[in-house]
Structures are given as C-alpha cells and as structure tokens.
Amino acid sequence: MRTGSSMLNWRAASLALAVVVLAALPTVASAFFINFVMTQTLMMGLAAATIVFLAKYGGMVSLAQFLFFGVAGFMYGNAALEVGSRGLNLGLPPWTAVGFALIVTTVAAFLLGALASRTTGLYYLMLTMVYAVIGYFVFAQVTEISGPSGITSIERPDELAAPVSLYYTALALSVLAYIGFRALGRTAFGLALQGVRDDPVRMASLGFNVPLHRTLAFTLGGFVAGLGGLVNVWWNGQIDPASIGIGPTLVLLIIAVIGGVSYFEGAWLGAFVYVAMFTYLRDLPLVDRIGITEARFNTVIGVVVLLIMVLSPQGLAGIADRFRRRLSDRRRPVAETSDRSEGASHRAQSIDK
Amino acid sequence: MTDDHSTDPGRNGAAPVVLVRSVQVAFGGLLALRGIDLDAAQGERLAILGPNGAGKTTLFNVIAGDITPTGGSVAIKGVDCTRLPSRRRPRLGVARTYQKARTFEGLTVADNIYLALAGHRRRHRVPWRTAADRALRAEAEGVAESVWLGDHIETDAGELAHGQKRQLELGMAIATEPDVLMLDEPASGLSRGEREHLVDLLEALPEKVTVLLIEHDMEVAFRIADRVVVMADGETVTAGTPEAVRSDPRVHEIYLGSEAETS
CATH class of the missing domain: 3.40.50.300 (P-loop containing nucleotide triphosphate hydrolases)
Known part of the structure; x- marks a missing residue:
C-alpha cells in the first residue's frame, strides 16, 4: 500500500510539473519548436497512446490506430469543405463537422473492433494491419470521399486560427487522454479489460462478455485516435491516403515501442524522439559527410529503435522507470531501519515507564 | 427429463x-x-x-x-x-x-475478487468509479480474508x-x-x-x-x-x-x- 500511494504521488507530481512546463513552453521556445515539433509530438503521442491503451490493458496490439487517425481527418475534410474538386463537400459548420468526423470514426472503430474481437495475439495484429491496408485503398480509390491525391485546403475552426492554439488543443487532449486512460485502469471496465488480457476463458466463466469488452475498448481507442487525427488535419490543412498507408502505420507502432508499450507516458516520449530525430538530424554537423542523408533517416531511426530495444525492451519510459525504482530502493532500507529504531526506542521508553 | x-x-x-x-x-x-x-x-x-x-x-x-x-x-x-x-x-x-x-496474474488479489463480484453484479462495463464500487471493494477484501488472503490483498496474483x-x-x-x-x-x-x-x-x-x-x-x-x-x-x-x-x-x-x- 505504502509504495502504491508514494508512486501515485510521484506520478501526480511529475504529471503536474510536465503540464506546467509544457503550458509555459510557448513563452520561451521558438515558434518552430512549438508549432512544428511539439504539436506533432502531442498529436502523434495521442494516437500512439491508444496503441498503449489497447496493448497494456487489453493485450491487443493494434495496427489500425493510424487508420482511425486518418478516418477522422478525411471525414472532417469531407464534412467541412463547401466546394472543392474532391470529397463529399457537405459544407457543415466546423464544429458540426468535428462531431460528424468523430461519430463516423467511432462507428467504424466499433464495427471493425467487433469483427476482430474473437482473435488474439498475432492474428489480432495481422487483422488490424489488414484494416489499415483496406483503409488506405478505400480512401485512395473511392473518389467520392478522397481519391489518390486526398483532400486539400482544409481550414480549421476560427477558434483555432492561431497556430499556437493547435499546440494547446493537442496538449489539452493529450493530458485528458493520459489521465483518462490511467483512471480507466482502476474502474470496473478497465479492470475487466485487464482480466480479459490475462485470461479470457476465466473472464467468460465469471459471466463477462469477452468479445464485447474487447470491442468497446477498441472503439474507445479509435475515438481517441480520431481526436489526434482532427488535430493532424487542422495542422496539415490537407490529408491524402499515402499519409495513412502502411509506412505511417508502422511508424506509430515504432513510436509506441520506442517509448515503451506498457507506459502511457512512453507514447509521447516516443513521439518526441521520433519527431525530433526527423526534424533535427539534418542539422547535426557533419552528418551528411558520414553518409546520413535524408533518404537514410529511416535507417538511423531503425538503428535507434534497435538500440533502445536491446537496452530496454520496455522502451524509454522503461529506462526512466528502472532508474526511479533504483533510486527509491536505495532510499527505502534506510527509511525502514529508522522506522524500526524509532519503534524500538518507543518500546524502550514504554518499558521504562 | x-x-x-x-x-x-x-x-x-x-x-x-x-x-x-x-x-x-x-x-x-x-x-x-x-x-x-x-x-x-x-x-x-x-x-x-x-x-x-x-x-x-x-x-x-x-x-x-x-x-x-x-x-x-x-x-x-x-x-x-x-x-x-x-x-x-x-x-x-x-x-x-x-x-x-x-x-488474473497482472492484477492484485483484491482486484481479482472484485472482478468476480463485478461480473456477478453485472457492473463490469461501468467506466467510472462509484460508491457501489467502494462497497464492492470492501466486500472483495472480506472475501480475501475468508480465504486467508487478508495479508495479500495488494499482492499481484502472479506473485x-x-x-x-x-x-x-x-x-x-x-x-x-x-x-x-x-x-x-x-x-x-x-x-x-x-x-x-x-x-x-x-x-x-x-x-x-x-x-x-x-x-x-x-x-x-x-x-x-x-x-x-x-x-x-x-x-x-x-x-x-x-x-x-x-x-x-x-x-x-x-x-x-x-x-x-x-x-
């Protein structure tokens, strides 16, 4: 109990600190760092956090999360644009378009989740990868909703016109998702999901509807990934099928793995490392002299992923966690001995009396 | 029959x-x-x-x-x-x-019993914590004690x-x-x-x-x-x-x- 509550305090304190630092960041950092690196980090982290959510609680490794990220973006584009050469051009007001996009994304996630809910492990991974591939082809080939070159000139709601407001939106959604996912883990729904992960047969014998539980979790994951996708489409101003192809899909999984698939904070940590590498690698002195040109960035990222996996299968957040545990282990025996000696002296006093 | x-x-x-x-x-x-x-x-x-x-x-x-x-x-x-x-x-x-x-190896003894109770009372799809939850938790701890696991309520089942x-x-x-x-x-x-x-x-x-x-x-x-x-x-x-x-x-x-x- 004691270690549990001290860990909770530690988490709450570091979360509060992170939020304060991130909220104050635009006053000190460059506009490029905020609006390019950090906004991207937060929205990719949000999508990657849904991979962590499904994997950590449900034992389901999903490759379809980037699809929902894309579906929300495409649907917003279809709903918000009034005129344009492609898409449905529904001409809805921006916030209605947001609602439309999220509803379509959530319904799609529910249906696809229901279809996948009886598979586990490798089959789940493969099935969700098939979803991603099918999604790519649907948007690439159905010209009524997109077509190969996607939807362009997508404007964001007036309230989010200032670039920094996208950063704050992504930050607010990220904080909500982080707190929400963590809190969900302690509710009946979240605990039941972890039960499904550990032993679905046992869960069924306790009266739980295992496939429905998996489906609902997948739906929630799709919805949250869709929120990230909305920020993405506002940030980009356009979306095309190639941006949700199998490459970006795998990038999102890599982000979750770099960060650590069993840590929610790892999703954003991984996203930051990925975005920062892609952004700043070219600026390193002499980097092109040793043959690392832009075309080889993926190789460098591959090597970094490999290194992280070898050093810590739990990712960067796992390294941080190990470090913190070691610190508290070093502190604990001292505290316990002092407790004991206090108790002993207390007993000695009472005997004296 | x-x-x-x-x-x-x-x-x-x-x-x-x-x-x-x-x-x-x-x-x-x-x-x-x-x-x-x-x-x-x-x-x-x-x-x-x-x-x-x-x-x-x-x-x-x-x-x-x-x-x-x-x-x-x-x-x-x-x-x-x-x-x-x-x-x-x-x-x-x-x-x-x-x-x-x-x-459920990754969950504590209390959580394991709590899940059995939640399934029985059909509360398992509630995505927030309620007063009924607290009652259920107290009950779970009582059950843990009745099977002599009172000292292990917060231990992971896997351990x-x-x-x-x-x-x-x-x-x-x-x-x-x-x-x-x-x-x-x-x-x-x-x-x-x-x-x-x-x-x-x-x-x-x-x-x-x-x-x-x-x-x-x-x-x-x-x-x-x-x-x-x-x-x-x-x-x-x-x-x-x-x-x-x-x-x-x-x-x-x-x-x-x-x-x-x-x-």
Whole structure:
C-alpha cells in the first residue's frame, strides 16, 4: 500500500510539473519548436497512446490506430469543405463537422473492433494491419470521399486560427487522454479489460462478455485516435491516403515501442524522439559527410529503435522507470531501519515507564 | 427429463440442481465422455473420482459451458443449458475453479475478487468509479480474508504461491455466491497444512450450495463428500456413499490399476 500511494504521488507530481512546463513552453521556445515539433509530438503521442491503451490493458496490439487517425481527418475534410474538386463537400459548420468526423470514426472503430474481437495475439495484429491496408485503398480509390491525391485546403475552426492554439488543443487532449486512460485502469471496465488480457476463458466463466469488452475498448481507442487525427488535419490543412498507408502505420507502432508499450507516458516520449530525430538530424554537423542523408533517416531511426530495444525492451519510459525504482530502493532500507529504531526506542521508553 | 431422476434421486427427493443426461463428447475420434448421467441435489457434496483421462474435467467443462457436448443434455436448476455459452452460466448460479489455477496474474488479489463480484453484479462495463464500487471493494477484501488472503490483498496474483492461487480461485468462485460450486482438483499441489485450510473452507460453505468436486486426494474427497461418483474411460463406474465406494472392488481395480500404470 505504502509504495502504491508514494508512486501515485510521484506520478501526480511529475504529471503536474510536465503540464506546467509544457503550458509555459510557448513563452520561451521558438515558434518552430512549438508549432512544428511539439504539436506533432502531442498529436502523434495521442494516437500512439491508444496503441498503449489497447496493448497494456487489453493485450491487443493494434495496427489500425493510424487508420482511425486518418478516418477522422478525411471525414472532417469531407464534412467541412463547401466546394472543392474532391470529397463529399457537405459544407457543415466546423464544429458540426468535428462531431460528424468523430461519430463516423467511432462507428467504424466499433464495427471493425467487433469483427476482430474473437482473435488474439498475432492474428489480432495481422487483422488490424489488414484494416489499415483496406483503409488506405478505400480512401485512395473511392473518389467520392478522397481519391489518390486526398483532400486539400482544409481550414480549421476560427477558434483555432492561431497556430499556437493547435499546440494547446493537442496538449489539452493529450493530458485528458493520459489521465483518462490511467483512471480507466482502476474502474470496473478497465479492470475487466485487464482480466480479459490475462485470461479470457476465466473472464467468460465469471459471466463477462469477452468479445464485447474487447470491442468497446477498441472503439474507445479509435475515438481517441480520431481526436489526434482532427488535430493532424487542422495542422496539415490537407490529408491524402499515402499519409495513412502502411509506412505511417508502422511508424506509430515504432513510436509506441520506442517509448515503451506498457507506459502511457512512453507514447509521447516516443513521439518526441521520433519527431525530433526527423526534424533535427539534418542539422547535426557533419552528418551528411558520414553518409546520413535524408533518404537514410529511416535507417538511423531503425538503428535507434534497435538500440533502445536491446537496452530496454520496455522502451524509454522503461529506462526512466528502472532508474526511479533504483533510486527509491536505495532510499527505502534506510527509511525502514529508522522506522524500526524509532519503534524500538518507543518500546524502550514504554518499558521504562 | 424429470422422469429420469427416479434412477438417482437427489437428496430429500427434490429436483436435481445439476442434471446431466447421456452426455457425449468426442474429440475427433476419441470419445472423452460416453453417454454419462449425473445428478446433484441442492446442498449435495458430490466427489467425482477417477484415473487420469477418465473424463472428469471434460464433464466439468460441459457443465460449465466451456465445451458443448456432441450429444446429451445438461440442465441446471431445471433450465436446459446444453448450448448456453459459458458466460451465461454464472447467472444460473454456476461457479468453477480450474485444474490449473486461473487467476488474473497482472492484477492484485483484491482486484481479482472484485472482478468476480463485478461480473456477478453485472457492473463490469461501468467506466467510472462509484460508491457501489467502494462497497464492492470492501466486500472483495472480506472475501480475501475468508480465504486467508487478508495479508495479500495488494499482492499481484502472479506473485502468489501455488496454494495461495488456489485459495484466490476459490475466493473468486465463492464471491459470486454460487448455487453450484465446481472445484477441479482444489487440493492438488497443496501442502498438508493448506489442505486442512481447504477442507475447513469447504466445510464452512453454506449448506444450500451444491459442490461438485474432482479430487485425487482421497482423504480430502471422502471428508467433504456425501456421495462419490467414480468415472473411468468416459463412463460412470459406480456411485454411492463414500463408505460403499471405498469398499467397492471395481474401484480398487480401476483406480489403483491405472494409477500403477501411470506411475
């Protein structure tokens, strides 16, 4: 109990600190760092956090999360644009378009989740990868909703016109998702999901509807990934099928793995490392002299992923966690001995009396 | 269906809580159960004995709904549930444990029992914490104490010793206040002291609970059971009081004979 509550305090304190630092960041950092690196980090982290959510609680490794990220973006584009050469051009007001996009994304996630809910492990991974591939082809080939070159000139709601407001939106959604996912883990729904992960047969014998539980979790994951996708489409101003192809899909999984698939904070940590590498690698002195040109960035990222996996299968957040545990282990025996000696002296006093 | 129980009347002549008729299970070409009948009355403590491969666990899986039989029928409390999925059987009051303890390894003892309670009370899809949750948690801790796990409430199930896992499983089953409690070798792998614990626990169950017990430990089985059914090769060999079964020469032949073969 004691270690549990001290860990909770530690988490709450570091979360509060992170939020304060991130909220104050635009006053000190460059506009490029905020609006390019950090906004991207937060929205990719949000999508990657849904991979962590499904994997950590449900034992389901999903490759379809980037699809929902894309579906929300495409649907917003279809709903918000009034005129344009492609898409449905529904001409809805921006916030209605947001609602439309999220509803379509959530319904799609529910249906696809229901279809996948009886598979586990490798089959789940493969099935969700098939979803991603099918999604790519649907948007690439159905010209009524997109077509190969996607939807362009997508404007964001007036309230989010200032670039920094996208950063704050992504930050607010990220904080909500982080707190929400963590809190969900302690509710009946979240605990039941972890039960499904550990032993679905046992869960069924306790009266739980295992496939429905998996489906609902997948739906929630799709919805949250869709929120990230909305920020993405506002940030980009356009979306095309190639941006949700199998490459970006795998990038999102890599982000979750770099960060650590069993840590929610790892999703954003991984996203930051990925975005920062892609952004700043070219600026390193002499980097092109040793043959690392832009075309080889993926190789460098591959090597970094490999290194992280070898050093810590739990990712960067796992390294941080190990470090913190070691610190508290070093502190604990001292505290316990002092407790004991206090108790002993207390007993000695009472005997004296 | 009810005419049949004249062949094996339940205690007090009441309708059996568990009624298994001519159940067959085939795994490919192998007949694991060859048309087995089984009755258990309310409050009866029924031990199912038999050598490995006799079909005891298969019979349990059929009653709990983990396997759909290839023939025959199963009724619980008068409801035909031959094809009812396992997740619907707890509503009929069925709870079970498994031969190899199945707990949620990544969750604490309290959470494991809490889940059993949440499933029973149908609160498992509530995505926030409520006052009812706190009551359920308090109840879970009470159950943990009743199976002597009070000191391990916050321990992950994966870190428990073998015997403790069995205690936890039993706690999860008891938490649902079952009418039919099915225990698959609850004493296997337990130390002598833990077995004593187990017998005490089972003897402390409410009288109305029907207990079906698969057990290799004769001492435990005969102490708990009112009636003993002996199975071999997917069939019932004999049934009766512990004393009658103990002195039945067929039982000695089948049981000890194949024990000697396996060892």
